[in-house]
Amino acid sequence: MSAIDFKLIKTDSSSAARLGSLTTPHGKIDTPIFMPVGTHATVKAMTPEELTEVGAQIILANTYHLYMRPGHELVARMGGLHEFMHWQGPILTDSGGFQVFSLGELRKITEEGVKFQSHLDGSYHFISPETSMEIQAALGGDIIMCFDECPPYPADYAYIAKSMEMTSRWALRCKNVKKRADQALFGIVQGGMFSDLRERSALALQEIGFDGYALGGVSVGEEKELMHEVMGFSAPFLPVDKPRYVMGIGAPEDLIEGINAGFDMFDCVMPTRNARNGMVFTSFGRLNIKGARYAEDRLPIDPECGCYVCKNYSRAYLRHLFKSGEILASRLNTWHNLHYYLSLMAGARQAIAEDRFADFRRDFYAKRETM
Amino acid sequence: MSAIDFKLIKTDSSSAARLGSLTTPHGKIDTPIFMPVGTHATVKAMTPEELTEVGAQIILANTYHLYMRPGHELVARMGGLHEFMHWQGPILTDSGGFQVFSLGELRKITEEGVKFQSHLDGSYHFISPETSMEIQAALGGDIIMCFDECPPYPADYAYIAKSMEMTSRWALRCKNVKKRADQALFGIVQGGMFSDLRERSALALQEIGFDGYALGGVSVGEEKELMHEVMGFSAPFLPVDKPRYVMGIGAPEDLIEGINAGFDMFDCVMPTRNARNGMVFTSFGRLNIKGARYAEDRLPIDPECGCYVCKNYSRAYLRHLFKSGEILASRLNTWHNLHYYLSLMAGARQAIAEDRFADFRRDFYAKRETM
Numbered sequence: 001m002s003a004i005d006f007k008l009i010k011t012d013s014s015s016a017a018r019l020g021s022l023t024t025p026h027g028k029i030d031t032p033i034f035m036p037v038g039t040h041a042t043v044k045a046m047t048p049e050e051l052t053e054v055g056a057q058i059i060l061a062n063t064y065h066l067y068m069r070p071g072h073e074l075v076a077r078m079g080g081l082h083e084f085m086h087w088q089g090p091i092l093t094d095s096g097g098f099q100v101f102s103l104g105e106l107r108k109i110t111e112e113g114v115k116f117q118s119h120l121d122g123s124y125h126f127i128s129p130e131t132s133m134e135i136q137a138a139l140g141g142d143i144i145m146c147f148d149e150c151p152p153y154p155a156d157y158a159y160i161a162k163s164m165e166m167t168s169r170w171a172l173r174c175k176n177v178k179k180r181a182d183q184a185l186f187g188i189v190q191g192g193m194f195s196d197l198r199e200r201s202a203l204a205l206q207e208i209g210f211d212g213y214a215l216g217g218v219s220v221g222e223e224k225e226l227m228h229e230v231m232g233f234s235a236p237f238l239p240v241d242k243p244r245y246v247m248g249i250g251a252p253e254d255l256i257e258g259i260n261a262g263f264d265m266f267d268c269v270m271p272t273r274n275a276r277n278g279m280v281f282t283s284f285g286r287l288n289i290k291g292a293r294y295a296e297d298r299l300p301i302d303p304e305c306g307c308y309v310c311k312n313y314s315r316a317y318l319r320h321l322f323k324s325g326e327i328l329a330s331r332l333n334t335w336h337n338l339h340y341y342l343s344l345m346a347g348a349r350q351a352i353a354e355d356r357f358a359d360f361r362r363d364f365y366a367k368r369e370t371m
Numbered sequence: 372m373s374a375i376d377f378k379l380i381k382t383d384s385s386s387a388a389r390l391g392s393l394t395t396p397h398g399k400i401d402t403p404i405f406m407p408v409g410t411h412a413t414v415k416a417m418t419p420e421e422l423t424e425v426g427a428q429i430i431l432a433n434t435y436h437l438y439m440r441p442g443h444e445l446v447a448r449m450g451g452l453h454e455f456m457h458w459q460g461p462i463l464t465d466s467g468g469f470q471v472f473s474l475g476e477l478r479k480i481t482e483e484g485v486k487f488q489s490h491l492d493g494s495y496h497f498i499s500p501e502t503s504m505e506i507q508a509a510l511g512g513d514i515i516m517c518f519d520e521c522p523p524y525p526a527d528y529a530y531i532a533k534s535m536e537m538t539s540r541w542a543l544r545c546k547n548v549k550k551r552a553d554q555a556l557f558g559i560v561q562g563g564m565f566s567d568l569r570e571r572s573a574l575a576l577q578e579i580g581f582d583g584y585a586l587g588g589v590s591v592g593e594e595k596e597l598m599h600e601v602m603g604f605s606a607p608f609l610p611v612d613k614p615r616y617v618m619g620i621g622a623p624e625d626l627i628e629g630i631n632a633g634f635d636m637f638d639c640v641m642p643t644r645n646a647r648n649g650m651v652f653t654s655f656g657r658l659n660i661k662g663a664r665y666a667e668d669r670l671p672i673d674p675e676c677g678c679y680v681c682k683n684y685s686r687a688y689l690r691h692l693f694k695s696g697e698i699l700a701s702r703l704n705t706w707h708n709l710h711y712y713l714s715l716m717a718g719a720r721q722a723i724a725e726d727r728f729a730d731f732r733r734d735f736y737a738k739r740e741t742m
Contacts (some may be wrong), residue, residue: 040689045698070666070691075697076685077667085735086683295441312457315448320412327416327701 001212002142004184006243012357014237016262020353022243024090024142025182026082029057031243031264032348034255034341035092038274039065039297041075041085044272045327045334048087054307054335055342058090058142063135064099067127068120072138080140092139092267095188096131098216098248101150109149111166129173137180145214145247146174148188152218164256167203167216172265175208184211186245191327192217193226195233202237212243219248219347228257235262252281252344256361259348272343275333279320281340287315289333292317373582373586375514375555376616382730387606387633388706390723393515393614395461397453402614402635403719405626406463406625408643410436412456415643415697416705419458425678425706426713426741427459429513431638432600435470436508438498439491442488443509449725450512460561463638464512466559468504469587469619472521480520500544508551515547516585517734519559526593530565538587539575546579555582557616563588567602573608586634589618599628606633623715627732649693652711655738658686660704664673665690673741678710 003025006118011017020031023265036043036051043051049057061081066072078084081091094136099116100107107116127135132147148167151160187205187326191197198215205213215234218227231246238244245265246258255266271281272333278290282302287294289301298312301318309318310333321329342366377392379690383389407414407422410433422430432452437443450463470483471478478487482501484499498506503518520536522531532542532680538561549556558576562568569586576584586605589598602617607617613666616636617629626637642652650663660672671681674690680689680703692700722731 007479020680034495040695040697040701041688042695042697047702069695070687074667074687078669078685084685084688084691115447296445298449301674314449315456316441317455317457320455324411324413324440325411326411327698328413328418330698331416331418331702 001181001194003180003182004243005210006212006241009239010355011262012074012352013355013363014358015199015258016261017127017235017348017352017357018262018264019349020243020264021095022264024058024140026088027057029090032255032345033057033265035060035265035267036338036341037062037267037269038085038087040069041066041081041336044276045330046338048085048089050335051338052089053365054339055346056089056321056338058092060092060094061100061139061141063093063096063132063139066093066139067096067135068118068246072135076138080138082140082182090143091141093139093143093145094145094230094247095133095147096127096135097148098150100127101173110177111169113117113147128172132178132216133174133177134203137183141183142214143184143186144178146171146185146187147192148209148216150217150220151190151192153192153217155192155279157194157197157366160190160194161197163324164190164192164197164201168201171205172208172262173182175210183344184213186210186214186243188214188247189234189237190216193230198230198234199237206239210242212310213238214245214247214263216247218246219250219268224251224254227254228261228337231263232312233260234287253365254343254356255341255344256348256364260350260357260361271337272334275337276330278329278333280333281337283367289315289318289322301336302340305343307336309333309336309339372552373555374553375512375582375614377583378635379612380404381723381726382633384726385729386726386732387639388630388719388723389633390720391614391635393635395429395555397513398428400461401720403630403716403723405716406431406636406637406638407563407639407641407709407712408433408640409456409458410640411440412437412452413550414709415557415647416701417559417709419456419460419708422709425458425710426459426717428710429463429533431465431631432510432512434467434472434503434510435512436463437464438467438506439489443506447511448508451509453511461514462512463514464516465618466518467498467506468503468519469521471498475662482540484518494730500541501548504545504548504550508549508554511584512554514555514557514583515531515549517542517556517558519561519582519587521588521591522561522563524563528561528568531561531565532568533574535561535563535568535595535627539572539579539592541685542576542581544581546581552700554617556616557581557583557585559585559587559618560605560608561588562652564601569601569605578608581613583620583636583661584609585615585616587618590621590629590639595622595625598625599632602629602679603631603633609652615740623712624736626715627719627735630643630723631728631732642708643705646708647701649700649704651704651710653724654738660689660693662687676711679709680704680710689737
């Protein structure tokens with residue numbers, strides 16, 4: 001028995017885009033979906049009620065950060081992540097792997113796991129597939145992720161192959177120690193930019209059997225076309241009847257390409273982080289609210305947007321807030337960006353339901369060229 | 372014709388506390404009232420809708436800050452403060468005097484006005500009673516304040532007397548150039564800690580005639596008892612049929628004492644600034660949410676509080692947010708603190724209406740001693 005139930009409702013006739021429904025212990029998710037990132041048990045600058053208002057159905061929390069502060073055992077004693085942070089919808093926790101491997105010289109990888117030094121106080125820690133499962137069980141997310149190695153980019157074929165094999169062995173260890181029946185476990189496909197390695201990874205994971213499958217190691221590097229290519233050739237290696245998740249991407253166009261390739265779930269800090277830096281998304285492209293050109297601009301961020309921010313605030317005011325370093329700047333920009341991302345997902349779902357995703361994708365690009 | 376209409380509904384029989392109603396071009400205010408401070412045309416970390424939800428009826432904006440950034444003329448071109456910041460309730464703007472005098476060596480005072488250097492870029496500026504009126508007219512608040520000199524504290528009798536006399540001459544100049552019929556103008560009583568100077572100042576201002584009267588120079592220094600004393604002996608110098616405002620105070624007990632002395636309006640950065648530093652107010656005293664003792668505390672900030680924050684979040688979570696430097700920490704602490712201040716005002720109004728303000732005041736102090 002899986003903790004989740006995925007129903008594939010429809011596949012687009014002119015692309016691999018899929019419309020689905022994913023039932024979790026904390027509610028149902030319409031796919032394709034974007035998951036706002038709530039690193040420290042908070043999606044920065046937003047309340048849970050506001051997340052619901054902008055259309056969020058599931059959020060992601062970062063295992064590494066919560067293990068470090070306030071500690072997974074404290075979160076468990078406080079009733080788990082949902083109760084701790086007052087979010088009653090589904091939560092996905094990552095494995096902590098990506099953050100640990102990002103520590104660079106502060107960490108050492110062996111078959112057993114990863115030793116590393118805290119970015120907060122320099123103390124020594126060890127995370128293995130087993131401890132990652134234990135931490136994620138304590139946090140209590142609805143969907144938890146296998147502990148994988150995220151190889152550096154670029155890396156050669158031999159390194160990526162060896163790393164991918166270890167990730168498969170780690171995935172089996174995760175499956176073996178996973179305990180909670182109310183948590184679904186996703187495997188993470190690695191293999192870098194190499195199609196045959198991605199295939200071998202996907203097959204190895206399917207032999208073990210998971211509740212869903214994710215692509216890891218796609219967000220490294222900056223080459224968008226390569227990223228889109230990897231999504232394109234990897235999706236067919238994954239089972240049709242399970243949710244497919246691309247980790248850590250991306251820009252709006254990356255989500256469109258991911259959906260086009262047949263993926264169902266996405267997460268990225270881009271809409272929230274960029275918001276705090278004054279970069280907002282619109283249907284006609286990106287806009288830097290800091291720009292002097294907006295100083296007396298009475299238009300909303302996006303005249304076609306119906307969100308709370310666009311209904312009530314001018315670019316001039318948002319620029320003023322940003323230049324003054326006001327918290328409300330981060331709040332309103334984040335609100336709008338998440339609304340943009342989640343509306344884009346809703347639009348994609350509607351288009352797939354009406355079998356016109358190819359048109360939707362073409363319009364998405366055409367509109368951006370008008371700015 | 373005044374732009375505002377003040378009705379004195381009731382005076383408490385055992386104190387000087389007053390219940391009133393103040394009608395402005397942007398709505399009615401129940402007094403006594405606390406005005407959250409929105410320095411840069413935003414009450415830090417709050418939306419206008421949230422301000423309404425916590426019980427705010429009028430907010431204050433700082434003329435000096437808005438003159439500097441984004442500039443009063445820009446605000447006027449954007450439709451005035453109300454439209455610019457999306458707050459449709461009443462707004463009071465200060466005169467800019469307090470901030471300019473706080474610049475210390477960066478400013479030079481003459482009878483004509485004050486020359487000063489910008490705290491942002493070092494550029495030279497000049498504010499006089501006439502320019503202050505012009506700036507406040509452009510900002511478009513419902514209540515505007517006379518440009519006064521805020522003498523340093525402590526200062527000797529001769530200095531305070533001379534300064535107070537100039538403030539009276541400046542008040543006349545303000546009245547003479549004030550143009551907008553939809554703005555009310557308040558005079559500011561100075562005179563330091565000297566009863567006879569406060570009386571002379573109050574009488575001089577009443578001879579000119581204003582829509583309301585404020586006490587300035589009360590929040591300087593740290594001696595609470597002296598502050599309460601000044602409020603106590605100054606209130607009787609003010610007309611009964613006009614709103615009375617104590618500028619820049621204070622802590623909850625200062626508001627209780629101000630109401631007890633017969634004042635109707637208050638403003639202070641304390642609830643918002645302290646919130647951002649992790650200090651929250653409760654019915655039983657102050658609480659520092661950073662404290663290790665709250666790490667696993669499942670109670671809300673104040674178990675007797677019914678605000679959104681206390682209904683949904685534990686001290687443990689709020690401490691975690693604060694320690695993690697999360698924007699949501701500032702938001703939730705500010706939300707609670709403003710709710711606390713505005714509920715205290717609502718409680719005081721109810722008590723005056725029921726002629727039991729003395730009991731209310733006694734209970735306020737008694738409860739704090741139980742912590």
